Amino acid sequence: MSLQKDPENKESKTLNRFADVANQTILEVGCGEGRLTWKYAKHAKQVFAFDHDHDALRIARADCPIDLHKQIHFANASARYIPFSKEKFDIAILAWSL
């Protein structure tokens, strides 16, 4: 299949205008296969990306670029209980997940 999503990169350009992720600790809720994660993570200090879908997370872990391995931490979790202590993150991103 020849599917191509957002070849103009409007999504990540708009995200960058809305939030300066440089050197920030990021929580991504509903990261799926990491499609958006790869686009901003290299500028962040750390990214904690989670999703309730095991299969999507497996793909995200497998596809994670090598240079981002130390920055991105994937977890299987639901947004109903976020497994972190309070006041940990600078930015939270709900990407297609609300």
Place this chain on the structure above:
Amino acid sequence: MVHALEEIQRVLKPNGVLIDLRPLESNWKVEVVSASGWQTCGSLSDLPQGVADDEAANQATSEVERRGLFIKEKEEMFDYFYYWDTPSEMKEFIESEWEDFEKLEDAVYRKTRSAWVSAGADARVRVRVQMLITKWISGKMNKNTVWMENENQNLT
């Protein structure tokens, strides 16, 4: 959804930022695009599930804004495109991936095929999705205050 937003507010630092990025389930246009330009062939039909999901998300954000958990700083809409080489590939994708919330009617598909055939060898098809991005700042109201507010509402 409201509980998820409360959880996000809990783990955000004071004045932390929440970015809500999501498609609006309304009027997704089907277009044929080629070197000479693009033309709209119709819109996908919104199915009840997609409309209900949108309404639930809007209600949840309104609720947390009303309670002061988050303060809206700015909001914008932009177009997000899905491209395929052929109308049949688009049809197959919509029927398998978007079956719960969008439908490609036969009339729109036929019009797209016809426009794609006449548009030339480089023609592709695309769906234009309207995206909403909102920047929220974590509010000062904590969970205890919210609990007290709810208790007060129950008393009145």
